[in-house]
Amino acid sequence: MKELLFLKPVFKETIWGGNRLRTDYGYDIPSDHTGECWAISAHPNGDGVIANGTYKGEHLSSLWKNHRELFGGLCGDQFPLLVKIIDAKADLSIQVHPDDAYAAEHENGSLGKTECWYILDCDPGAQIVVGHHAKNHQEVEEMIRGGRWDAFIRVIPIRKGDFFQITPGTVHAIKTGTLILETQQSSDITYRVYDYDRLQDGKPRQLHVQQSIDVIKAPFVPQNADGETTSVGDAEITKLVSCEYYSVYKLTVKGKATIPNNNPFVNVSILSGSGTIDGVPVKKGDHFIIPAGYGNITWEGELFLIASSVR
Ligand code: ZN
Numbered sequence: 396m397k398e399l400l401f402l403k404p405v406f407k408e409t410i411w412g413g414n415r416l417r418t419d420y421g422y423d424i425p426s427d428h429t430g431e432c433w434a435i436s437a438h439p440n441g442d443g444v445i446a447n448g449t450y451k452g453e454h455l456s457s458l459w460k461n462h463r464e465l466f467g468g469l470c471g472d473q474f475p476l477l478v479k480i481i482d483a484k485a486d487l488s489i490q491v492h493p494d495d496a497y498a499a500e501h502e503n504g505s506l507g508k509t510e511c512w513y514i515l516d517c518d519p520g521a522q523i524v525v526g527h528h529a530k531n532h533q534e535v536e537e538m539i540r541g542g543r544w545d546a547f548i549r550v551i552p553i554r555k556g557d558f559f560q561i562t563p564g565t566v567h568a569i570k571t572g573t574l575i576l577e578t579q580q581s582s583d584i585t586y587r588v589y590d591y592d593r594l595q596d597g598k599p600r601q602l603h604v605q606q607s608i609d610v611i612k613a614p615f616v617p618q619n620a621d622g623e624t625t626s627v628g629d630a631e632i633t634k635l636v637s638c639e640y641y642s643v644y645k646l647t648v649k650g651k652a653t654i655p656n657n658n659p660f661v662n663v664s665i666l667s668g669s670g671t672i673d674g675v676p677v678k679k680g681d682h683f684i685i686p687a688g689y690g691n692i693t694w695e696g697e698l699f700l701i702a703s704s705v706r
Pocket of ligand 1: 490492510567585
């Protein structure tokens with residue numbers, strides 16, 4: 396089908412969120428503590444609605460259920476991916492996600508969570524938590540139970556354009572002053588290890604210390620991103636990562652480019668500029684799905700975007 400599926404984002408207020416989803420992206424956000432834009436999602440905690448065309452007004456989950464042909468007839472009871480923009484005005488909790496096997500057993504059959512981050516923008520001197528310094532699993536447990544956070548947590552500097560793949564069992568946290576495009580498995584299972592002793596409505600948020608210790612992998616091994624770049628017409632395509640669950644690409648268009656496509660579907664987030672896709676206008680802040688059978692994609696304009704697919 397040669398029709399794009401534009402989505403209405405779902406917004407989430409959080410204690411660490413800010414207002415950049417309005418000031419940078421122009422979204423109508425619920426408050427100045429809006430941490431997440433669930434841009435492409437069929438997850439029950441934020442099921443996106445189609446904004447245009449044949450399926451206008453339908454939830455993405457219902458398209459997945461009733462029109463599987465739009466997704467190349469893929470298997471699975473849930474639309475597999477979730478794309479978010481995250482505005483971290485303050486630090487997010489130190490956290491970890493389970494893999495599919497642990498989540499299936501302990502979280503009512505939920506998927507585990509592999510995720511990846513593209514740094515859209517960050518303050519000078521911004522940092523992020525990826526990994527830990529414990530030598531083995533016993534030391535993980537000792538450091539967590541002893542509250543030795545400074546020794547445990549691996550904090551690294553970040554710059555705009557950096558990319559990180561976060562596999563299950565990896566301790567991680569987005570920190571203050573960071574805007575991120577996240578592509579992840581469609582899961583909402585997060586184990587909080589440490590929340591800086593913050594209060595929300597006068598109470599600390601729930602921690603999941605035992606589950607965290609169960610799933611944290613040791614020692615931490617940094618992941619290298621692929622980062623291979625090719626040119627097609629006036630576009631540059633960089634494959635950021637390819638794993639069991641997704642491939643993520645960044646695409647810069649300055650002019651015109653026709654890109655071959657035979658994916659079951661492609662998620663697209665326009666992150667700067669404006670232009671057209673096969674004549675349909677697109678601009679910064681738009682998120683859409685290119686369905687199965689769409690075929691080659693012709694981009695025109697000045698655009699920067701992140702795209703993902705399940706292959
Ligand atoms: Zn996470």
